[in-house]
Amino acid sequence: xxxxxxxxxxxxxxxxxxxxxxxxxxxxxxxxxxxxxxxxxxxxxxxxxxxxxxxxxxxxxxxxxxxxxxxxxxxxxxxxxxxxxxxxxxxxxxxxxxxxxxxxxxxxxxxxxxxxxxxxxxxxxxxxxxxxxxxxxxxxxxxxxxxxxxxxxxxxxxxxxxxxxxxxxxxxxxxxxxxxxxxxxxxxxxxxxxxxxxxxxxxxxxxxxxxxxxxxxxxxxxxxxxxxxxxxxxxxxxxxxxxxxxxxxxxxxxxxxxxxxxxxxxxxxxxxxxxxxxxxxxxxxxxxxxxxxxxxxxxxxxxxxxxxxxxxxxxxxxxxxxxxxxxxxxxxxxxxxxxxxxxxxxxxxxxxxxxxxxxxxxxxxxxxxxxxxxxxxxxxxxxxxxxxxxxxxxxxxxxxxxxxxxxxxxxxxxxxxxxxxxxxxxxxxxxxxxxxxx
Ligand code: ATP
Ligand code: MG
Numbered sequence: 001x002x003x004x005x006x007x008x009x010x011x012x013x014x015x016x017x018x019x020x021x022x023x024x025x026x027x028x029x030x031x032x033x034x035x036x037x038x039x040x041x042x043x044x045x046x047x048x049x050x051x052x053x054x055x056x057x058x059x060x061x062x063x064x065x066x067x068x069x070x071x072x073x074x075x076x077x078x079x080x081x082x083x084x085x086x087x088x089x090x091x092x093x094x095x096x097x098x099x100x101x102x103x104x105x106x107x108x109x110x111x112x113x114x115x116x117x118x119x120x121x122x123x124x125x126x127x128x129x130x131x132x133x134x135x136x137x138x139x140x141x142x143x144x145x146x147x148x149x150x151x152x153x154x155x156x157x158x159x160x161x162x163x164x165x166x167x168x169x170x171x172x173x174x175x176x177x178x179x180x181x182x183x184x185x186x187x188x189x190x191x192x193x194x195x196x197x198x199x200x201x202x203x204x205x206x207x208x209x210x211x212x213x214x215x216x217x218x219x220x221x222x223x224x225x226x227x228x229x230x231x232x233x234x235x236x237x238x239x240x241x242x243x244x245x246x247x248x249x250x251x252x253x254x255x256x257x258x259x260x261x262x263x264x265x266x267x268x269x270x271x272x273x274x275x276x277x278x279x280x281x282x283x284x285x286x287x288x289x290x291x292x293x294x295x296x297x298x299x300x301x302x303x304x305x306x307x308x309x310x311x312x313x314x315x316x317x318x319x320x321x322x323x324x325x326x327x328x329x330x331x332x333x334x335x336x337x338x339x340x341x342x343x344x345x346x347x348x349x350x351x352x353x354x355x356x357x358x359x360x361x362x363x364x365x366x367x368x369x370x371x372x373x374x375x376x377x378x379x380x381x382x383x384x385x386x387x388x389x390x391x392x393x394x395x396x397x398x399x400x401x402x403x404x405x406x407x408x409x410x411x412x413x414x415x416x417x418x419x420x421x422x423x424x425x426x427x428x429x430x431x432x433x434x435x436x437x438x
Contacts, residue, residue, distance in 0.1 A: 016153040029095035030063035042069040045147035065102045107134035172205040184215035195239035210248030221338035235284035237277035256303035268387035269302040293346035353377035
C-alpha cells in the first residue's frame with residue numbers, strides 16, 4: 001500500500017466470507033469488464049452505488065467500474081468501447097444495450113492543477129488521475145466509496161464505508177462544508193440517497209445543509225433537472241420531498257411551491273402534493289409509466305394556485321389569469337431547474353384542463369374527453385379531490401363519462417342538462433380553442 005497521509009484512511013479488506021456480495025447478483029457484462037482489465041494487467045473494481053446496493057441486498061441498475069487504466073488503455077482492451085465526456089473523461093464499454101461505465105482512478109490534486117478546473121470553488125473539469133485511495137476519498141459518501149474486485153472477491157474500504165453501510169448511515173468523506181461548496185448538488189444527493197436507501201444522514205453531513213442550501217442557486221439548471229428526475233421518479237419521491245423540506249432545500253429548489261405551502265394554513269395543498277408523490281411511487285413500484293410532465297404538475301401546483309389567486313385578486317379575467325399564472329410559474333422555475341418544453345407544455349395543459357371538468361355542456365364534455373391530455377388531467381383531478389372533497393361530484397361524473405359509449409353519454413347529458421340550472425349560453429362555440437381556452 002502507498003503511504004497515506006491521513007491515518008483515518010487506512011485500507012480495510014473485507015474478505016469474501018465476510019460480506020454478502022455474490023457474483024450472481026452482478027451483471028455479466030460488468031464481470032467481463034473486470035476480468036478482462038485484470039487479464040490485461042490493470043486493477044479493476046466495481047465501485048459506487050452498485051457495491052453499496054449489493055451490500056444491502058439491493059439490485060443495482062447500473063454497474064460502474066474504476067480502474068488504473070487510462071481511458072485510452074481501456075479502449076485498447078475492448079473493441080466495443082467509446083470514450084466520452086470532457087469534464088469527466090470516461091470509457092463506455094457496450095454490451096448490446098447495456099453500458100458499463102469505466103472511469104480511471106481520479107485524484108483531488110491542487111486547484112487548477114493539471115487537467116482540473118475550478119470556477120468559484122466548483123469543479124468544472126476533473127481529470128487528474130491518481131491511485132485507488134485518491135479515487136476513494138474524492139467520492140461523496142463513505143457508502144459510495146467501496147471497491148469490489150474479482151481478483152479475490154473482497155471489498156476494499158479506505159474510508160470506513162463498510163461500517164457505515166451496516167449502520168445505514170450516509171457520512172460525507174472529508175470536511176462537509178468544503179465538500180458541499182465544491183459541489184452543492186451533493187446536498188441533494190444526500191437527501192435523495194437517504195430517501196432511496198432508508199439511510200440516515202450523519203449529523204456532520206446534515207447540519208451544514210440549511211445554511212448552504214442557497215448554493216444550489218448557482219448549480220447548472222440542467223443538472224438540477226436530472227437530479228430532480230432521479231429524486232422523484234425512482235420510487236422514493238415522497239420520502240425525498242420530506243427530506244428536502246426537513247433540510248431546508250425545498251425553498252431553494254422549488255421556492256414558489258415552498259412559499260405557497262407555507263401560506264396555505266389548512267395544509268390542503270401539501271396533502272395533495274404528498275399524495276401525488278405517493279401515487280408516483282406506487283406506479284414506479286408497479287412498473288407503470290411515470291412522466292416528468294405529471295410530476296412537475298404535482299410539484300408546482302401549489303405555486304400555480306398561489307399565482308392564480310394573486311392575479312384573480314387583481315381582477316385579471318379568469319381565463320387570462322390561468323394562462324398567465326402557468327407561464328409565470330414555468331418561467332421562474334425553469335431558471336433554476338431546466339424543465340424542457342416537451343414537459344412544461346403538457347404540465348401546463350394538465351393545469352389548464354382543470355376548470356373544464358366543471359363544465360357539463362354536451363359539446364364541451366365531448367371535447368374534454370377527446371383532449372390528448374384528458375387521462376393525465378383526470379388523474380390530476382382525482383388528486384385534487386384529496387384536498388378538495390367538493391370535487392367528488394366532478395370526479396364521479398368524469399369517471400363514468402369516460403367509460404360510456406358516446407350515445408349513452410349524450411343521453412345522460414340531456415337528462416342532466418335539464419337540471420343544470422341557468423347557464424349563459426354562448427351563441428357560437430369558439431373553434432379550435434386550445435387547453436384552457438375557456
Ligand atoms: P444511484 O443508486 O442513484 O445510481 P449512485 O451513488 O450510484 O446512486 P451515481 O450518480 O450513479 O450515484 O454516481 C456513482 C458514484 O460516483 C457514486 O456512488 C459516488 O461514488 C460518485 N459520485 C457521484 N456523484 C458524485 C459527486 N457529486 N461527488 C462525489 N462523488 C460522486
Ligand atoms: Mg449509480
